[in-house]
Amino acid sequence: MNITAIRAIYRYEMMRFFRTLLQSFLSPVISTSLYFVVFGAAIGSRIQEVEGVSYGAFIVPGLVMLSVITQSISNASFAIYFPKFIGTTYEILSAPVSFLEIVTGYVGAAATKALFIGLVILATSTLFVDISVAHPVAMIAFLLLTCLSFSLMGFIIGIWAKNFEQLQLVPLLIVTPLVFLGGSFYSVNMLPPVWQTIALFNPVLYLISGFRWAFFGLADVPVGMSLFAIAVFTGVCMGVIWWIFRTGWRLRV
Amino acid sequence: MSAILSIHDLKKSYASGQVALKGVTLEIERGEIIALLGPNGAGKTTLISIVCGIVNASSGSVTVDGFDIQRDYRAARKLIGLVPQEVALEPFEKVWNTVRLSRGLFGKQRDDALLERILRRLSLWDKRDARINELSGGMKRRVLIAKALSHEPRVLFLDEPTAGVDVELRKDMWDIVAELRAEGVTIILTTHYIEEAEAIADRVGVIARGEILLVEEKAALMERMGRKHIVLQLAEAVEGVPPALAHHRLEPGADGHSLVYTYDARGPRTGLTQLLNDLAASGLRLKDVQTRQSSLEEIFVDLVREKAE
Ligand SMILES: Nc1ncnc2c1ncn2[C@@H]1O[C@H](COP(=O)(O)OP(=O)(O)OP(=O)(O)O)[C@@H](O)[C@H]1O
Ligand SMILES: [Mg+2]
Numbered sequence: 001m002n003i004t005a006i007r008a009i010y011r012y013e014m015m016r017f018f019r020t021l022l023q024s025f026l027s028p029v030i031s032t033s034l035y036f037v038v039f040g041a042a043i044g045s046r047i048q049e050v051e052g053v054s055y056g057a058f059i060v061p062g063l064v065m066l067s068v069i070t071q072s073i074s075n076a077s078f079a080i081y082f083p084k085f086i087g088t089t090y091e092i093l094s095a096p097v098s099f100l101e102i103v104t105g106y107v108g109a110a111a112t113k114a115l116f117i118g119l120v121i122l123a124t125s126t127l128f129v130d131i132s133v134a135h136p137v138a139m140i141a142f143l144l145l146t147c148l149s150f151s152l153m154g155f156i157i158g159i160w161a162k163n164f165e166q167l168q169l170v171p172l173l174i175v176t177p178l179v180f181l182g183g184s185f186y187s188v189n190m191l192p193p194v195w196q197t198i199a200l201f202n203p204v205l206y207l208i209s210g211f212r213w214a215f216f217g218l219a220d221v222p223v224g225m226s227l228f229a230i231a232v233f234t235g236v237c238m239g240v241i242w243w244i245f246r247t248g249w250r251l252r253v
Numbered sequence: 254m255s256a257i258l259s260i261h262d263l264k265k266s267y268a269s270g271q272v273a274l275k276g277v278t279l280e281i282e283r284g285e286i287i288a289l290l291g292p293n294g295a296g297k298t299t300l301i302s303i304v305c306g307i308v309n310a311s312s313g314s315v316t317v318d319g320f321d322i323q324r325d326y327r328a329a330r331k332l333i334g335l336v337p338q339e340v341a342l343e344p345f346e347k348v349w350n351t352v353r354l355s356r357g358l359f360g361k362q363r364d365d366a367l368l369e370r371i372l373r374r375l376s377l378w379d380k381r382d383a384r385i386n387e388l389s390g391g392m393k394r395r396v397l398i399a400k401a402l403s404h405e406p407r408v409l410f411l412d413e414p415t416a417g418v419d420v421e422l423r424k425d426m427w428d429i430v431a432e433l434r435a436e437g438v439t440i441i442l443t444t445h446y447i448e449e450a451e452a453i454a455d456r457v458g459v460i461a462r463g464e465i466l467l468v469e470e471k472a473a474l475m476e477r478m479g480r481k482h483i484v485l486q487l488a489e490a491v492e493g494v495p496p497a498l499a500h501h502r503l504e505p506g507a508d509g510h511s512l513v514y515t516y517d518a519r520g521p522r523t524g525l526t527q528l529l530n531d532l533a534a535s536g537l538r539l540k541d542v543q544t545r546q547s548s549l550e551e552i553f554v555d556l557v558r559e560k561a562e
Contacts, residue, residue, distance in 0.1 A: 002327075008357020015350060087341030091400070094305040095358040096330040252309050253267060 005097045009105025010112075013079055017113050024113065025120060028067055032121045035063055036128040039185060050187050053216050056129035061212040062184030063125065068118040068143065069150045069179055069204070073171050076110035076154030081167050084159070084251070093252060099245030103238075107155055111147035118143055131215065138223075139214035145230045146207055152237035159250050178204045188220045203229055255319075256280040257408060257439050258304070263313035265299050265463075273299040275463040276313070286430060286440040287468075288450035291460035297443040298338055300460070301410045305335045317408060331359060334406025338413045338443075340393045344386040348377060351385065352399050359404035371402050374429065391422050398429070409433060411442035415449060427453050451475055459556060466556045479519035485512045485532070486541035497535040501528050510540075518546075 017024060040056045050058045083089045092102055125131060133139050161167040182204030188196050199205055200221070210226025213219035219226070244251065258281040265274040273296045281287055289297050302308035304315050306326060315322045320329040342351060352368055372378045375395040380388060385396065394414070401409060411430070415423045430440055430453050444450055450457045451471060458468040467474075487510050494503045494512065501524065503512045516523045532539070 002360045004360045004362065005358050008354050011357075012350065012354045019345075083343070086343065087337075087339060088343055090305075090307050090335070090337055090341060091355060091358060093307045094330060094333065094335050096327040096360060097358060098327075248309050252307060 002097050002101050005095065006101050006105045006108070009092075009102065010109050013106060013109030014112065017109070024117065028117045028120045029124050031067070032063060032124040033128075035059070036125070040128060043185075050190070051216075051218050053218070054129065057131045058187075058212075058216075059185050060122070060125045060129065060131055061215050062208055064118050064121050064143070065146065065182075065204075065208050065211055066179050066184050067121050068114050068146050069175060069207075070171060071117045072110060072114040072147050072150035073154035073157065073175060075113050076107055076151040077158035077161065077167055077171075078154075079106050079110055080155055080158035081161050089251060099242060102245070103152070103155065103241055107148065107151040110151040110154060111144075114147040114151065115143060118147070133215050134217040135214045139211065142207070142211045142214055142226075142230075145234065146211070149230055149234040149237060152234065152241065156237060156240050156244070159244055162250075175204075178202055179208075181205075182208050183220060184208055203233060206230065255283070257283040257318050258441070259314075259316045260300070260304070261314045263300070263303060263315065264311045265296075265303060265308065266311050273463055274303075274310075277460075277463070277465050279458065279465060279468065281439060281441060284434065284437050284439055285455045286434055286442070286453055287456045287458060288454035289441065289443045289458045289460050290445070290447065290450050291443070292445070294462075295460045296463040297460055298412055301335070301412055301441070301443065305333055305410065306330055331404075332407045334401035334404065334409045336394075336397050336401045336409070336411045336414055338416070340390070340397060342385045342393055342396060345384055347382055347384055348372070348388070348396055348399075349381040351396065352403050355400040356403040361404050367405075368399075368403060371399050375399050376425075391418055394418060395422075398426075402433075406438065408439045408441070411440065413443050413445070415444070415446075423449075447475075461556075475519065479517050480546070481516060481518045482545040483514040483516070483525075484543040484545065485514065485539060486543070487511060488538035488540045491537070495535055495537065498528070498531055501531065503528075 036056065039059055043055065047055045049055065080089075083092070157167065157170050161169075181199065182202050183199065188199045188205065188209075191199060206221055206226040206229035209220040210223055210230070213223050213226070243249070258279075260277055260279040260281075263274055263277045264272075266272045277296070277300060289300070291297050299308060303310045304317070304322060306322060315329075317329040317332050320332075322329045349368070349372075352372065353363070356364070356368065369378065372381055375398060377392065377395055377399060380392060385393060388396065394417075398411075398414070414426050418426065427449075430442070433440060442449075442454070454471050456468060457471050457474045459466045459474075484506060490509050491505065491512070492509070493505050494501075498512070501514065502516070503514050505511075506513050514525075514528060516525065
């Protein structure tokens with residue numbers, strides 16, 4: 001195991017993040033505040049409570065998930081797409097590192113950044129609503145797993161993308177809708193029965209449900225199921241990345 | 254002495270169908286400097302990229318110090334440094350950070366003193382905190398060299414290190430190559446310039462259209478490449494070679510107003526003095542004189558023809 005290489009990649013990637021720390025910090029604070037103003041005030045005045053939780057508090061887990069998922073994907077996809085675009089991947093490919101080490105470095109950094117953003121959003125939320133966390137360990141675990149799995153997915157997108165449009169395509173066309181339809185801002189029980197069934201095919205639902213359970217002890221689907229879903233998702237992503245590095249797909253001609 | 258780099262029957266066809274290497278076999282000795290000389294598209298970069306793990310070979314094998322580049326990729330790559338042909342650097346990164354990353358990637362412990370020595374040697378020390386996009390083209394090239402040297406490679410690939418580089422830097426590059434060689438580093442460089450190969454290499458390999466045409470000691474090859482032509486522009490038209498000059502290796506020029514003399518500039522006797530004496534005696538009036546060296550292209554053509562025969 002080339003630990004030094006993992007550390008080098010991780011450190012290098014994190015430095016990029018620290019260079020723009022203020023930006024990285026301000027934008028989630030502002031967007032979270034906006035969500036509370038818009039959703040909290042406009043919708044919250046009509047929906048008082050969801051399953052016994054005030055609406056403002058109810059949307060916090062969804063809000064955190066939304067940002068963490070989009071951040072994980074954009075961080076990780078950009079981290080590998082950019083070197084590919086400017087040609088600096090030659091160095092990674094020619095270095096004595098395994099795919100696992102490369103992924104650990106890049107994905108680890110992307111996940112760390114997303115985690116940081118998630119925590120900032122959580123902290124910002126407490127300025128607007130009272131939230132208590134019923135299962136803190138589970139909450140952190142869900143957060144970590146989400147950062148990790150979606151960073152892995154972002155990494156794949158970054159390798160797959162041949163241009164900037166494609167880089168934006170998957171997050172825009174697939175991920176954002178899935179997150180919004182995954183019950184970020186409502187409980188699936190509020191949907192008509194047909195849509196409830198359809199929603200069950202949305203993997204993001206399991207994440208948000210599990211995450212929300214960690215906060216309020218209530219879930220749309222069983223917690224075990226949530227954990228299982230995210231584990232499968234992480235495993236699939238790892239498998240794809242392993243295959244990419246073995247064949248050199250889109251990296252090595 | 255065993256070869257540090259063994260390339261055996263290496264073939265590469267790109268997905269586009271382009272055949273870049275048609276079975277290259279090459280042994281490179283420990284500590285030597287070998288120049289790969291070849292025209293555009295010969296396959297030089299492809300060859301280097303396969304050895305470094307950037308391009309997948311279609312078939313064939315490569316070992317570096319006995320380590321197979323696929324099975325023992327870690328051990329093999331640890332030994333290799335690469336200065337690529339194209340400048341590829343992250344524009345907003347600082348020089349120091351990018352060099353430090355390179356060392357880390359190769360699993361080497363942090364060594365700031367070493368990096369400082371390298372940057373100083375490449376006149377980049379003052380620029381260590383500058384961003385890449387604030388550097389000139391020549392400086393960026395030097396950053397690439399610093400990155401490659403940062404992990405103390407035993408085998409160094411320089412892919413056209415002096416393309417687009419001024420005379421001074423070129424000289425400096427040659428000095429660095431000589432220093433590395435003194436430390437026992439094996440160096441493989443590609444170039445279009447015969448003079449460059451001549452200035453620094455021990456051996457020269459000529460590659461064209463995906464094939465190694467020959468690998469020779471520099472001296473032997475230089476002799477081959479030393480052919481020069483003198484074009485004698487005459488004031489009057491001539492028909493063929495005038496009888497007074499028939500015993501010289503002259504050919505009539507295409508325009509009917511010139512004679513072309515071909516000779517070996519490195520040979521012990523060029524026959525130039527005699528030719529000029531005879532020319533004066535013949536009463537032909539000279540208008541102009543040009544000299545021309547066999548171009549690399551011509552030499553390649555000759556080599557390919559020789560090989561076919
Ligand atoms: N990624 C690629 N995809 C398809 N064909 C390629 C690719 N890279 C190189 N080639 C082709 O392979 C052949 C050899 O190219 P290569 O870059 O190895 O030549 P070279 O000797 O380095 O040339 P130069 O002196 O111009 O750098 C060329 O015909 C080139 O068009
Ligand atoms: Mg080349």
